[in-house]
Amino acid sequence: MNLPIGSVSWGNGSLSAVGELLRGWGASRTALFTTPFHHADAALTASVTAAVPTLRVTHSSFAAHAPEADIAAAAAILTENDIDSVVSLGGGSVIDAAKAALGRVIDAGRPRPRHVVVPTTLSGSELSHTFGITESHGSSTFKRSHARADVAADAVVYDERVVESTPSDLWLSSGVKAVDHAIEGLLGTGALPLVDSLAFSGIRRMVESLSAEPDRRGPAQIAAWECYSHPQAMRYGLSHRLGHVLGGTFGVPHSVTSAITLPAVLTRMTPTHPHVLASIAQALDVSEATPTRRFGSTCDPAQAPVLLRTWCESLGLPTRLREVGFTQRDLDPLADLTADAYPSETAVLGTDPGRRLRELVRSMW
Structure with a gap:
């Protein structure tokens, strides 16, 4: 659109x-x-x-x-x-x-x-x-x-x-939210070389900008713009949907949810989207050249969620539900509410998505 x-x-x-x-x-x-x-x-x-x-x-x-x-x-x-x-x-x-x-x-x-x-x-x-x-x-x-x-x-x-004057924790966590948009855009479509390149550039620019000391706010704004350039980024995936339920129903600050939900979702999608996850891992790894298309990376796709969580932790952000006061008794209700409200997003988990979503949510705690 x-x-x-x-x-x-x-x-x-x-x-x-x-x-x-x-x-x-x-x-x-x-x-x-x-x-x-x-x-x-x-x-x-x-x-x-x-x-x-x-x-x-x-x-x-x-x-x-x-x-x-x-x-x-x-x-x-x-x-x-x-x-x-x-x-x-x-x-x-x-x-x-x-x-x-x-x-x-x-x-x-x-x-x-x-x-x-x-x-x-x-x-x-x-x-x-x-x-x-x-x-x-x-x-x-x-x-x-x-x-x-x-x-x-x-x-x-x-x-x-x-x-x-934007508080650092809010600035950093919203930057991870922008990366979430880019990654969900990349996962949600087939190869689109032009906008894929912008999404990869946005991920890399955001990692570099927020990791700098002090963080570089101008380049981070451009990175957010790049991250949202993918047409599929305007449609939410499972990570964002979990974040909506965490925020709207359970009161978790929306800005911090992606640092918790996205690594867990990527872990579950590694077997089904290995080529895209390999390129995302390359974009997250600042020691690698920024990828320009999806299928040229030799990086290990399993490293994408690891690199993402490590980066979020280096920014001082919570990456587990227990770190934001979420109780274990609410884990299954979180999964069930998400599955009921967003069946198409949950379906990316494959067969028996309700059970798989409960397992994913428990891994987030």
């Missing part, structure tokens, strides 16, 4: 492009959607205010995983204030909430505000037409994915200065 993202700006000082975009669209009433953390950053708030002369309202009451109540509140702000443009400043939860709110405005028959995204993490939500909403069903919650092209961002702005 080719998404209608009109422009991508990057580099130090790119925040100034926001005002230029708004002027070009003839915007006059802009809403800023952001997080309490970023709203409390006086220097960042001043920079955003200077870049958005049409700012009329700021809303920062967004919780993780985009709860339904946050979506309703955001949509109400857009309609009640006759907003014609939105700037989303934050990570995946804020960006997803903005997309979901735009969808409600459209469904109500009102003009769709233009949307500029200024991401502060590496999750890739700014490049996607998908969004997750945590829905309540009685006493339980479940994070459900939605997809609609009419809420994709009109423009994306990557500015290294904006992300200087």
Whole structure:
């Protein structure tokens, strides 16, 4: 799918492009959607205010995983204030909430505000037409994915200065989330030489950027962009689906889930996707040349999950469910909820996928 993202700006000082975009669209009433953390950053708030002369309202009451109540509140702000443009400043939860709110405005028959995204993490939500909403069903919650092209961002702005204040643990874990997108893209299709090369480059660039001391934030933003360039990366695989249930139902921070779920999933897929896993291992191993296609690597495919987990551990990220306080009694419910909600993603495990998924989840603990 080719998404209608009109422009991508990057580099130090790119925040100034926001005002230029708004002027070009003839915007006059802009809403800023952001997080309490970023709203409390006086220097960042001043920079955003200077870049958005049409700012009329700021809303920062967004919780993780985009709860339904946050979506309703955001949509109400857009309609009640006759907003014609939105700037989303934050990570995946804020960006997803903005997309979901735009969808409600459209469904109500009102003009769709233009949307500029200024991401502060590496999750890739700014490049996607998908969004997750945590829905309540009685006493339980479940994070459900939605997809609609009419809420994709009109423009994306990557500015290294904006992300200087992003906490290191969130920055690093969201970078692993970006790698998860690239790997799921590579696993989800046959060979696509052009976008495969971008995905491999994104993986390698992300590993190098996050492993540097200090981490290199500008190159990491470009790596996230590359990781999301694969069309299949816009459709979630089993690693992401497990992460959605871990976050939406069990409250595990979404940013850290890929460091836990992806190595376990890759271990189970090594026998069925050896050529792709060999190339992924080559991309993860900075001592090797970056692969440009899937089937030319002589690396051991079994090294892909090992290299991935070792890299995540070197970043100080949790790679086991027990490290984030997940209890053993919830392992089988996690597997069963995932299998029931996402049968096609679970089916990649082969025969008797429900049993295999329970085994996979137990290995994650």
